[in-house]
Amino acid sequence: MIKGYKSTKTIAIVGAGGGIGFSTAKIFAKQGFNVALISRDMHKLSQQIEALELKENVILPLFGNVAKPSTLKPAFTHIIERFERLDILHYNVANIYSTNILEETPESLMEDYPVYAPALQASVLLAIESLRTTKGAILVTGGAIAYTPNPDYGALSIGKAAIANLTRSLSHELSNHGIYTGLLSIQSHVSPKFHLHHPDNIAQQLWNMYADRAVFEVVL
Template identity: 35%
Template structure:
């Protein structure tokens, strides 16, 4: 059975991505900081007959991410699909005229450095196997920025750039890399913004591998 690792797993989009890939026969490895939250998510997946396990790891502490992926490989074997979609509301948003190095750097460390560290854990095995997929998620501001989220948008745009470069680098080696930008208030009532609906687009993107980028838009009522 193939393995998907979801970094930044939570009760919204993350668990629905787990359900969507689990329904396709994937074993699911969930990575997040909170062990209690992971236990609840794993129990939900087990109730649906999906083989899953949680692994604690903090994006802000690279050594814990490396340790989590070592445990994933010991439990499930090499990762076939990496999905990266963490969020940290505590970092805070800064408007475009108020951005400072002090408000920007934590966003860069969290999103860009975090993704780089996560990808480093799976890329060698994927390159050796000449197969695999890496799906990197950001907010829609990585493509269409909004002024009041300026510091987040800068980091997200940088992550998008790196992801698209990674796509160009790894595609000849049989590895699919895609960036997903979500312009949606997830779970806020719009039918297209329901987490399970968005999650299905991840599976479709993985299966078709048609494009290196998806801008998922669902903003209206």
């Protein structure tokens, strides 16, 4: 239960590794948000927080392993206890490795799958009460590979397809509660070498989607 309704908005980033997660934290913090970063690698998370160099905001590192969605509950409980509100859930997870679909087994697909739709659903259910109160938003980092699967990235293709499907279902349902749901589908490798798919540009697109709350999906 939310205790109050503090004025400073809060974003929780699930899958807060380097790249998109770091850039998203940076841009939303500069917009005045408190930032909760959820990751399984606390050492790397601490290094990122030092690199952010943002003193005017609270940057909160929290443990959560999306491969085991049940580990996310303590993180979200801590967020609500600390900030008393949650305005944005950003789900930014992908397990990227190259294995041809014919080399995948039922067991390997099942091992990889929890980080996609199951962990997203777990995160949404943990955040939903606060998002209803704040009329907040869910931002999901997706991939165009969901629509044009690559057989050499079979598990990733399946996982991102599940993410896209679930995000669209959430959008239909949560719009009735005043919650904006947006999917940013990235068509290529994320790299600081290219402007379009630079993490900073991707983070800017996420901010634009949140600020406008106008379209469900942006393909980048």
